[in-house]
Structures are given as C-alpha cells and as structure tokens.
Amino acid sequence: MATLYDVCKKTGLSTATVSRVINGSGLVKEATRERVLKAMKELNYYPSHAARMLAGSKTDTIGVILPVIDNGYYVRVLRGIDVVSTRANLKLLISFYHSGSDLSDILSSLSGEGRADALILSNDTPLQPEQIRKLAGSDIPIALIGQKHEDQPAMDSVLLENFQGAGDAVKHLLEKGPKSLIVITGPEDNHDSQERLRGVRQAVADAACDVELVVLHGDFYHEGGRAVFEEYVKQSGAFPEAVFAFNDAMALGVLDVLNEASVSIPGDVQVIGFDNNEIAQYIGLTTVRVPMQKIGEEAARLVAERIKNKELPAESVLMETALVARKTTGNGASFSSPKM
Amino acid sequence: MATLYDVCKKTGLSTATVSRVINGSGLVKEATRERVLKAMKELNYYPSHAARMLAGSKTDTIGVILPVIDNGYYVRVLRGIDVVSTRANLKLLISFYHSGSDLSDILSSLSGEGRADALILSNDTPLQPEQIRKLAGSDIPIALIGQKHEDQPAMDSVLLENFQGAGDAVKHLLEKGPKSLIVITGPEDNHDSQERLRGVRQAVADAACDVELVVLHGDFYHEGGRAVFEEYVKQSGAFPEAVFAFNDAMALGVLDVLNEASVSIPGDVQVIGFDNNEIAQYIGLTTVRVPMQKIGEEAARLVAERIKNKELPAESVLMETALVARKTTGNGASFSSPKM
DNA sequence: TTACTAATTGTAAGCGCTTTCATAAAACAT
DNA sequence: ATGTTTTATGAAAGCGCTTACAATTAGTAA
Structure with a gap:
C-alpha cells in the first residue's frame, strides 16, 4: 500500500x-x-x-442502530439515511438491536471507541438513563427516531404526526357511524403507540357520538394482532363495526380473523392499519401512510448538520402522515380476502 | 476521553x-x-x-455492499450477515449500490482506504474487470453473493440452487400437463436468472412432453413483470396455462393481469414465483423458497474465516431452495384475488 | 546457594496521517 | 530598489495504540 x-x-x-x-x-x-x-x-x-x-479525530461515519425487524419499514428508513449520508460523504456503520442484545455494548463501541461521529437511534432501541449519561459524556451528536428525549443532553429527534394520523383514521372510521370501535395498540412503552392512542381518544371525544371505544393491547406483530383480536371476539361474542390497528401487520392479523369468519369487509367491519406497508398497498388495506424514507433522510440531515456545528440547538422534526383510504373502509373496489 | x-x-x-x-x-x-x-x-x-x-492494521469491520432495493429480501440477507458478524465481533459498514452510483468509489473507500477487513458484495453489484484488479491488489477477502468469479483473485461465493429450484418449479407446473408454459426471466446479465433459465430448459427437456415454452424477458420488478406479460397476452391473444416468473414481484404482476381479466387461478392458469417473499406467503403464491438469512450468514462466515486465515482456498457455497406449493398452483384453498 | 528457565513487565519505535508554526517565494506598494 | 503583504511550502510534533525486543522477577532443579 x-x-x-x-x-x-x-x-x-x-x-x-x-x-x-x-x-x-x-x-x-x-x-x-x-x-x-x-x-x-x-x-x-x-x-x-x-x-x-x-x-x-473524525471518522466520517455515522453509527446507526436499528431494531431487528425484517419487514420493509426499516430498510426504507435506512435507505433515507443512506441517501443523505452518501451525499454528505458519510459512511454508515450499522448495528442491529434486539431485546436480547446489550445496547450499552453497541453504544460504547460506536461512540466510546470513537468509531462514529454521530449516532442515529431508531425506534425500539430503549435508552436507559445510565446509557444516556455515558453518551452525554462523549458529546457525540445523536438523533432519535420515534423517541423523545427532553432532558439533557439535547438530542435531535424525528417524530411522526401520530396524533394527527390516528385522529384522521378514527374520523374516517366514524363517518359510517359504527356502534363500536376497537383499537389495537403497540407495546405500552412505545412512543408512537402512545401518541396514536391519544389521537384516538381525542378524535372520539371530538366526534361527540356514542361509539363504544375498546382498547386492546397489541405488540405490532401480525400474530399478536390476530391473537388479541380473536380473543376479544371470543370474549364478546360479536364483531365490532370498526377496527383500527396501530400498524398494518396487526391489521392483517385482524383481517385473517374476519375472513375466516366470512365477515364482510367493509360491509360489516371496517379496518384501518398504520404504516402503509407493501402488503397494505397490495391488498387494499386502508391505512395511514408513514414517510419512512423521509424519516431516515431527516435523521441523517440532523446529525450531518450537527457534526458540522455542535452548537446548534436540539431540533425536533415532525413528519406528516396521511390517511390512505382503500377497500377495507369502502374506498375503491370492495375488499375480498386474499386468503380463503 | x-x-x-x-x-x-x-x-x-x-x-x-x-x-x-x-x-x-x-x-x-x-x-x-x-x-x-x-x-x-x-x-x-x-x-x-x-x-x-x-x-x-485491522479494522474489525466488514464492508457490505447491497443493491438499493426496498423489498424485504436484502434486509434478511443483511440480518444474516449481522448475526454471524456480531458473533465474531465484527462491525458492519454498509454501502448501497445502484446503477447510478460508482462502485469504484465505494470499493476504494472500503478497501483502498482500509476501512474494512473484508467485503461482501451482494447480487446486482456488477464488478468490472478493472475493479477486480484493484481489489486483487489490496488482497482483502471478498465474498460474493449470487455472483460467480472464477478467475484470480479467488473470491468466495454464496450461490443459490437456482437450477434445481427452477427445475422443481417447472416439474410442478407440468404435472397438470399444460399446453403452454411461460417463464419471465430477470435481467439478462443476472447470474441467478441465467441459472434458473437453464433449470427450466433442462426440466422441460426432461419432461419429454410437448409444452410450448416461451421465454419473456423481465427485470425482477412487479411493474416490469406485469408489463411484459400483458404485452405477451395482447400479442398472442390468449393466456398461457402456466407461468413461472423468476421472482415473486413479477409473479404478482402476472396475477394482476390475470385477475383483471378474471381468469381462474389455478384453474385456467397456474402461477409460480421465486423467493417466497412476504406477499407470496400472505396471498398464497406458489414459489421457490430462498433462504435469505442463511445466505447472509454463509457470506459472513466465509469472510470471517478468511480474515483469520487468508490462505484458505476460495470456497463456493450452494444454498438450497425448496418449492412451496400454494394456492396459485392448486394447493391449499383456491386462490382468490386480493385486488378486484 | 547458584545457575538456568519460565513468567511478567517495560522500552521504544513505529503505524500514516493532520496541523501549528516557521520559512521562503512571489506580488504589491512606495 | 526596498519594505510589506500575500501565497505557497516545509519541519516537526503529536494522535493513541501495538509489538518486537530487552529487562526484570519468580520459579526450579542441581
């Protein structure tokens, strides 16, 4: 050499x-x-x-921590990060996090050992106070996706208009005047899920009608959504008239149950998801679109800027969501199950 | 610090x-x-x-070059790489490649600047002879996924049993004795696609029946598959009795056309894809399963081993495929279009 | 106790760059 | 022609480790 x-x-x-x-x-x-x-x-x-x-003493690389989830969501976020960081001549050092792994390890090798100039932590990478303290010490710019961090050290964050999006979804569902509305949330500690629930409650209150709102606790997985919905149906002995699952995967689980019972969609039950993933697009699931790539782009932009100027005040970017009305709420051709 | x-x-x-x-x-x-x-x-x-x-003079990181494709395929491969490299205490430096970007740039910053101890190049990252020469000079271990490289420098590779898998698909299709069989290939220079086509030809020959085999050239994208199939149908004025698309995305495009024409599946037309992606599983598309995560794991294993011992002879791993018979070829409940 | 081997620890020379400060050359003004 | 800037280059001190090789200490057998 x-x-x-x-x-x-x-x-x-x-x-x-x-x-x-x-x-x-x-x-x-x-x-x-x-x-x-x-x-x-x-x-x-x-x-x-x-x-x-x-x-x-600069690495020209940014560390990215993503949850281990194989759906297309985080690839798109990653792609957004890639677009912007490539433009800024920054390389990506990627670590996957899952509940079994030790976030501290990842963080120390990324920031402690100085492998990266900045960090992007995606949803579902729960920062413990102690880890935050350490990170603060290393004073490396950090952008959070789908998480909030109000205290010191200041961190940028990219958030979703969950409140608004969930509100839109509920409003859309209530247009047909259902008697009962079920929402299936994500994990309790998930920020997105919490905000969506707030949005739901507000929208229901605003609607001033007398739907019965039932909150079911899901886990953002297909099977989980299916299970919790199935359980509810069994318990209550009846189908609700509207279901809002806090992500598409769970909505798909709900559709499974509905289809197996040959319930008409959206005739008897309307269903809405959240994310607008590939399958939702394919089968015509009404959902709330999440600008995944844009989220990644914003996160990368934030850290790239902060690398240049660490004095910038922490910024919090809100990404827009948009309702995409499709067949499962009676828009477009009628829904027919892909599974029989 | x-x-x-x-x-x-x-x-x-x-x-x-x-x-x-x-x-x-x-x-x-x-x-x-x-x-x-x-x-x-x-x-x-x-x-x-x-x-x-x-x-x-070691980086404890391995460089990964992936094509910019947002479907779940490469996330799974990446996940496999991650599993093994995490275990070996290697970090991942990831670059995305698309036809517009300059592979040389990526390669030189990864290997030339010495940011990585080894490289994994995924499918669709076409190495030019000149680039290969440079890489050879840097003598850093390289594993290719879905590509072959017979000449010096020796490179490891992880290949799919495309021949076998495609053969299985054709055999399955021919069981019902269709008069005509259409295959829709990937890009001409794609190694996987070439092998699948070989497998198809062999299987048709072996079957010793008189199906008419028509080869259509696709691009591995949903829209492309749809377009080329639609065009064929228009030209020939009739539907074939069996279609084998070289990946699921294109098979989905074929299903679109079929469904719009209200053709019965698999009654009138059988359809098979390749990959076994999320949607295929969801809608019941018969397909050939590709062990995506395993592919990544093998690639990572190969380079990890070679980092320790550069003298090892180049190895070529063949990954198994398996036919997954579902509704679009008459297995399981009958297929009904998710789009109407 | 003495000589000798094995187990520990220390010394110091880089690895290949960036960067501050000093110097030299060129350009300009007077 | 002489002094003053401006512009271009060089000298050298690190950056924070790894790793021969040397030195020391402990352990052992004679």
Whole structure:
C-alpha cells in the first residue's frame, strides 16, 4: 500500500502540502495540486482511513442502530439515511438491536471507541438513563427516531404526526357511524403507540357520538394482532363495526380473523392499519401512510448538520402522515380476502 | 476521553501490559489484569478504535455492499450477515449500490482506504474487470453473493440452487400437463436468472412432453413483470396455462393481469414465483423458497474465516431452495384475488 | 546457594496521517 | 530598489495504540 510518504517522495513535496491537497484545504498552487493528484493516481494511493481518524479525530461515519425487524419499514428508513449520508460523504456503520442484545455494548463501541461521529437511534432501541449519561459524556451528536428525549443532553429527534394520523383514521372510521370501535395498540412503552392512542381518544371525544371505544393491547406483530383480536371476539361474542390497528401487520392479523369468519369487509367491519406497508398497498388495506424514507433522510440531515456545528440547538422534526383510504373502509373496489 | 496512558498512570504499568490486557493476549498475571480492568472501568476508558486500527492494521469491520432495493429480501440477507458478524465481533459498514452510483468509489473507500477487513458484495453489484484488479491488489477477502468469479483473485461465493429450484418449479407446473408454459426471466446479465433459465430448459427437456415454452424477458420488478406479460397476452391473444416468473414481484404482476381479466387461478392458469417473499406467503403464491438469512450468514462466515486465515482456498457455497406449493398452483384453498 | 528457565513487565519505535508554526517565494506598494 | 503583504511550502510534533525486543522477577532443579 502506498502511503502519503510515497507521494511526497514522488513529488518532492512535504507531507503538509500533500495532505492539503488530499483535504482540499486550498492554499496550494494549482500546478502543485495537479502534480500531487497525478502522483496519487500513479501510485494508486488512498489515504489511510485509520491514520486520518487518529490524526484528525473524525471518522466520517455515522453509527446507526436499528431494531431487528425484517419487514420493509426499516430498510426504507435506512435507505433515507443512506441517501443523505452518501451525499454528505458519510459512511454508515450499522448495528442491529434486539431485546436480547446489550445496547450499552453497541453504544460504547460506536461512540466510546470513537468509531462514529454521530449516532442515529431508531425506534425500539430503549435508552436507559445510565446509557444516556455515558453518551452525554462523549458529546457525540445523536438523533432519535420515534423517541423523545427532553432532558439533557439535547438530542435531535424525528417524530411522526401520530396524533394527527390516528385522529384522521378514527374520523374516517366514524363517518359510517359504527356502534363500536376497537383499537389495537403497540407495546405500552412505545412512543408512537402512545401518541396514536391519544389521537384516538381525542378524535372520539371530538366526534361527540356514542361509539363504544375498546382498547386492546397489541405488540405490532401480525400474530399478536390476530391473537388479541380473536380473543376479544371470543370474549364478546360479536364483531365490532370498526377496527383500527396501530400498524398494518396487526391489521392483517385482524383481517385473517374476519375472513375466516366470512365477515364482510367493509360491509360489516371496517379496518384501518398504520404504516402503509407493501402488503397494505397490495391488498387494499386502508391505512395511514408513514414517510419512512423521509424519516431516515431527516435523521441523517440532523446529525450531518450537527457534526458540522455542535452548537446548534436540539431540533425536533415532525413528519406528516396521511390517511390512505382503500377497500377495507369502502374506498375503491370492495375488499375480498386474499386468503380463503 | 481517557487514553491508554491514563490507565498506565493510574496503575503504574506500562502501555505494553495494559495493551495486553485490552487484547486478552494472555501473558499477564491475573492480579495485574484485574487491576487494569478496574482502572479502565473507573476511568470509563475505551480504547480508541482509530489508534488500534492504525497500530494493529485491522479494522474489525466488514464492508457490505447491497443493491438499493426496498423489498424485504436484502434486509434478511443483511440480518444474516449481522448475526454471524456480531458473533465474531465484527462491525458492519454498509454501502448501497445502484446503477447510478460508482462502485469504484465505494470499493476504494472500503478497501483502498482500509476501512474494512473484508467485503461482501451482494447480487446486482456488477464488478468490472478493472475493479477486480484493484481489489486483487489490496488482497482483502471478498465474498460474493449470487455472483460467480472464477478467475484470480479467488473470491468466495454464496450461490443459490437456482437450477434445481427452477427445475422443481417447472416439474410442478407440468404435472397438470399444460399446453403452454411461460417463464419471465430477470435481467439478462443476472447470474441467478441465467441459472434458473437453464433449470427450466433442462426440466422441460426432461419432461419429454410437448409444452410450448416461451421465454419473456423481465427485470425482477412487479411493474416490469406485469408489463411484459400483458404485452405477451395482447400479442398472442390468449393466456398461457402456466407461468413461472423468476421472482415473486413479477409473479404478482402476472396475477394482476390475470385477475383483471378474471381468469381462474389455478384453474385456467397456474402461477409460480421465486423467493417466497412476504406477499407470496400472505396471498398464497406458489414459489421457490430462498433462504435469505442463511445466505447472509454463509457470506459472513466465509469472510470471517478468511480474515483469520487468508490462505484458505476460495470456497463456493450452494444454498438450497425448496418449492412451496400454494394456492396459485392448486394447493391449499383456491386462490382468490386480493385486488378486484 | 547458584545457575538456568519460565513468567511478567517495560522500552521504544513505529503505524500514516493532520496541523501549528516557521520559512521562503512571489506580488504589491512606495 | 526596498519594505510589506500575500501565497505557497516545509519541519516537526503529536494522535493513541501495538509489538518486537530487552529487562526484570519468580520459579526450579542441581
């Protein structure tokens, strides 16, 4: 491997000058610059990332922590992060987190060992107070996705208009004047889920009608949604007239149950999900669209900016949601189950 | 940030000894080891990754290049890579590649700048001969997924049993004795697609029946599959009796056309895809299962092993596929379109 | 006790860059 | 022509580790 010294030798210049052209820090005569560039190409020289990191104390990489969830959601978020960070010449160091793994480990190798200049923590990567304290010490910019963090240290965050989106969904459902409305939430500690529930309650209150609102606790998984809904139906002995699952996966579980019982959708029961994932689009599930890629882009933008200027005040970006009315609430052609 | 020197000062030991306990290279008295560990904890010390990289010339990270495709496929592959690399204490530096981006750039920053100890190149990241030459120079282990590379430098590869899988699909289709069979391929230069086509031809020949085989050229995308099939139907003025699309996305496109024409599936037309993606599972599309996570695991295993021992001969792993018979070929409940 | 081997620990030379400060050359003004 | 800026380059000190190799200490057999 050619080193900077080889380039110096070849050009007869000092390390300082060669370093300057590598970093494009101006202050170099154009002719010299070209001479160096030529030598670099001829030697097939690439600056050692390790050395630059050590000497320059910056890594040009941003650490991303994603939950281990195989659906398309986080790929899209990741893609958004990628778009913006590629543009900013930042590489992505990615770690997956699941409840069995140790977030502290991940955090210390990313920030403690100085592998990254900034961090993006996605939903479902629960920060413990102690970890936050450590992170604060390392003072590396952090952007949170779908999580809030009000105390010090200041962290940027990208949030969803959950309240609004859930409210829209409920309003849409109530248009047909159902007697009963079931919502299936995500995990209790999930911020998105909490906000959606607030939105639901508010919308129901605002509607000033007398729907019966039942809150079922789900887990954001297909099977979980199915199970909790099935259980409810068994207990109550009847189907509700409207169901709002806090994500599409669970809504799909609800549809399973409904289809197996040959209930007409949306004739007897309306169903709405949240996310607008691939299957929802495919089968015509009414849902609330979440701008996944944009979320990633915003998160990357936030940290990229903060890397340049750490003094910026923490920013919180709210991403818009939008109701997508489809067949399961009577829009478009009628729904017919893909599973029989 | 505490440095190794701080730990030395605190313990009164030399950098060599402290370094030894950090690296667990034995040769340190147990009491000393504990003393150092304690000091590290108290100082909240983490070894600088940059310094270790520079001094030790290893990065403990593996570079992964994935195509920009938002479906669940590559997340699963990535997940597999993650599982194995986490176990081997390797971090993942991920780059996305799409036809507009410059692979050379990605490769040089990953291998040329020495950011990674090894590389995993996924499908659809077409290596040009010149790039390969450069990579050879850097002699960093490389594993290819879904690509073959026979010449020097030796590269590991993880391949699919495309031939077998496609053959199985065709055999399954021919059981009902269709008069005509249409296959919709992927891009012409795609290795998987080429192999699947070989498998198809072989299976048709083996069957020794007189199906008419028509090969349509697709692109692995839903819309592309739909378009090419629609065009064919228009031209020929009739529906074939069996369709084998080389991935699920295109098969879904075919189903769209069929459903819009209210053709009975599988009564009039049987359809098979390839991949076994989420939607295929959901709607009951017969398909060929691809062990995506396992593919990632194997790729990571290969490079992890080669990092330890560069002398190992290049290895080529063949991953098994398996036919999953579902409704679109008459298994399970009859198929009914999710879109009307 | 003495000589010798094994187990620990220390010394110091880098790894390949960035960057501050000093110096030299060129450009300009007087 | 001389002093003053401005511009271009160089010298050298680290950045925080790893790792030969040297030195010391402990352990053992004679």
